[in-house]
Amino acid sequence: MSTTVLDRPAPAPRLIDHFESGLNSPICLTWELTYACNLSCIHCLSASGRRDPRELSTDECKAVIDELQRMQVFYVNIGGGEPTVRSDFWEIVDYATSHDIGVKFSTNGVRITSELAEKLAANDYVDIQISMDGATAEVNDAIRGPGSFDLAIRALERLSAAGMTRLKLSVVCTRTNIGQLDQFKEIADLYGAQLRLTRLRPAGRGADSWHDLKPTQEQQRELYQWLLAHGEEVLTGDSFFHLSALGGSLPGLNLCGAGRVVCLIDPVGDVYACPFAIHEEFLAGNIRGEGGFGEVWRESELFTRLRAPQTGGACKSCAFFDTCRGGCMAAKFFTGLPLDGPDPECVRGFGEDALADSTAERPKPSGDHSHLTSPPRPRAVRLTLEMQRPTGPPVAACDASPLAGMQMN
Amino acid sequence: MTDITPESVLRLHDRVSVRPEPFGALLYHFGTRRLSFLKSPSLLAVVDALGEDRTVADALSIADVPDAQRPAMIRAITTLRDSEMLVEVAA
Amino acid sequence: MDSMTTPAPADVDATLVEANELVEDVSIDGMCGVY
Numbered sequence: 001m002s003t004t005v006l007d008r009p010a011p012a013p014r015l016i017d018h019f020e021s022g023l024n025s026p027i028c029l030t031w032e033l034t035y036a037c038n039l040s041c042i043h044c045l046s047a048s049g050r051r052d053p054r055e056l057s058t059d060e061c062k063a064v065i066d067e068l069q070r071m072q073v074f075y076v077n078i079g080g081g082e083p084t085v086r087s088d089f090w091e092i093v094d095y096a097t098s099h100d101i102g103v104k105f106s107t108n109g110v111r112i113t114s115e116l117a118e119k120l121a122a123n124d125y126v127d128i129q130i131s132m133d134g135a136t137a138e139v140n141d142a143i144r145g146p147g148s149f150d151l152a153i154r155a156l157e158r159l160s161a162a163g164m165t166r167l168k169l170s171v172v173c174t175r176t177n178i179g180q181l182d183q184f185k186e187i188a189d190l191y192g193a194q195l196r197l198t199r200l201r202p203a204g205r206g207a208d209s210w211h212d213l214k215p216t217q218e219q220q221r222e223l224y225q226w227l228l229a230h231g232e233e234v235l236t237g238d239s240f241f242h243l244s245a246l247g248g249s250l251p252g253l254n255l256c257g258a259g260r261v262v263c264l265i266d267p268v269g270d271v272y273a274c275p276f277a278i279h280e281e282f283l284a285g286n287i288r289g290e291g292g293f294g295e296v297w298r299e300s301e302l303f304t305r306l307r308a309p310q311t312g313g314a315c316k317s318c319a320f321f322d323t324c325r326g327g328c329m330a331a332k333f334f335t336g337l338p339l340d341g342p343d344p345e346c347v348r349g350f351g352e353d354a355l356a357d358s359t360a361e362r363p364k365p366s367g368d369h370s371h372l373t374s375p376p377r378p379r380a381v382r383l384t385l386e387m388q389r390p391t392g393p394p395v396a397a398c399d400a401s402p403l404a405g406m407q408m409n
Numbered sequence: 410m411t412d413i414t415p416e417s418v419l420r421l422h423d424r425v426s427v428r429p430e431p432f433g434a435l436l437y438h439f440g441t442r443r444l445s446f447l448k449s450p451s452l453l454a455v456v457d458a459l460g461e462d463r464t465v466a467d468a469l470s471i472a473d474v475p476d477a478q479r480p481a482m483i484r485a486i487t488t489l490r491d492s493e494m495l496v497e498v499a500a
Numbered sequence: 501m502d503s504m505t506t507p508a509p510a511d512v513d514a515t516l517v518e519a520n521e522l523v524e525d526v527s528i529d530g531m532c533g534v535y
Contacts, residue, residue: 442528443525443528444525444526444527444528445523445524445525445526446523446524446525446526447522447523448521448522448523448524449522452522452523481522482522484522485522485523488523489523492525
């Protein structure tokens with residue numbers, strides 16, 4: 001008779017097992033207040049720029065907050081676009097924090113006056129995050145636009161001077177800034193901010209720039225080692241669990257929480273499974289429906305489906321599946337890969353293989369609120385046969401302006 | 410810090426929000442911004458039963474915790490005290 | 501007990517007692533999101 005296996009207790013359900021089947025309310029809820037933005041970052045995940053006329057009104061925003069309070073949502077992550085360009089921004093933040101909901105908001109710094117910095121520092125329910133994608137103006141502004149680096153530094157200076165401690169510096173890792181990780185840390189330390197490094201996803205305008213901006217495989221290894229060395233000191237928003245096959249998991253949940261732990265409320269009230277997946281495929285409903293946000297969170301068909309046990313598909317047999325979990329759903333979707341297969345940046349190369357074999361058409365992001373500039377803002381050329389959007393700068397000068405090249409004498 | 414015993418009296422920190430979940434509960438501390446996961450409905454019942462005038466022993470009884478589980482519960486309460494989710498009340 | 505099916509709640513609690521993991525801290529910054 002073999003020794004009974006019942007000598008040892010069965011393994012307890014892990015935390016992430018519980019999370020995978022959904023929660024009563026989201027934990028990491030992202031709420032984009034507006035598609036309006038003063039900048040036009042080339043990788044913007046929400047393709048923001050112009051305000052959408054169907055934007056939620058102040059009263060509608062307050063109704064959402066009331067509901068979140070009833071659902072006992074602990075905090076909201078507010079962003080956009082640039083949330084501070086809404087004239088009711090502070091009214092909304094005040095309403096949230098006086099209704100038991102913490103606010104963490106992200107900004108490019110444009111409206112952070114010294115006065116607002118003082119106000120923010122004084123409200124213990126508010127945390128703030130400044131976006132920056134280069135440790136120098138040269139690298140940063142190439143992505144975020146002229147003057148954006150200075151805007152961010154000025155905001156950091158004012159917040160630091162006001163004694164703001166709940167401050168983060170948030171960076172999207174790209175091919176052009178991986179060499180600046182130490183410098184980012186120095187900037188964060190200088191202003192008493194916590195550094196946050198996150199992953200570039202092929203979402204929104206990021207779909208155009210992804211192939212040129214995403215870190216190389218070599219850079220990913222460099223980034224991974226750097227993150228390991230800095231441990232819990234540097235935050236990642238669980239961005240890099242797809243790198244765990246390089247040598248073990250980084251701090252964090254190591255889990256795609258879409259529709260289970262996280263979701264997005266967009267400026268017109270649409271609820272998506274994830275802020276990186278603004279596409280009809282991941283649209284669960286709208287808060288303007290009869291049952292509000294709560295009904296969408298609890299009962300939408302999409303979220304119910306996401307909360308069912310996932311098979312893991314092709315990745316299940318990989319030794320690293322346990323920590324990698326097949327990577328990022330949004331990254332797979334927007335590169336045209338199947339959701340039950342490898343991440344496009346799979347460190348074992350399975351994603352690259354899948355992309356090379358793939359004949360699937362790449363989905364285009366649902367909305368484009370980008371500024372309509374004249375001449376058209378240059379966009380990265382997509383090397384595919386799809387012709388869904390303008391794919392490059394004007395071929396001839398007169399494509400941009402009928403008067404181009406004319407000598408007026 | 411002192412050891413937590415059955416005679417200890419603790420209450421929930423007033424900046425902590427407790428949200429029941431199917432598997433137990435989530436606790437969020439608005440000051441520390443920490444999130445704790447209670448993986449047992451029994452533990453949630455114990456936390457709910459704690460208060461100004463109740464000892465740990467009282468709370469364990471109210472929550473019907475079997476004797477065999479009491480040591481683990483006390484360890485859990487200690488963890489929650491250490492992360493400031495629970496606060497000791499002076500005798 | 502020799503059941504190989506999902507343990508009943510009482511069994512799960514007993515298991516958790518053994519594992520001494522009734523409380524787990526979760527980093528809110530370790531969850532996927534933009535902010």
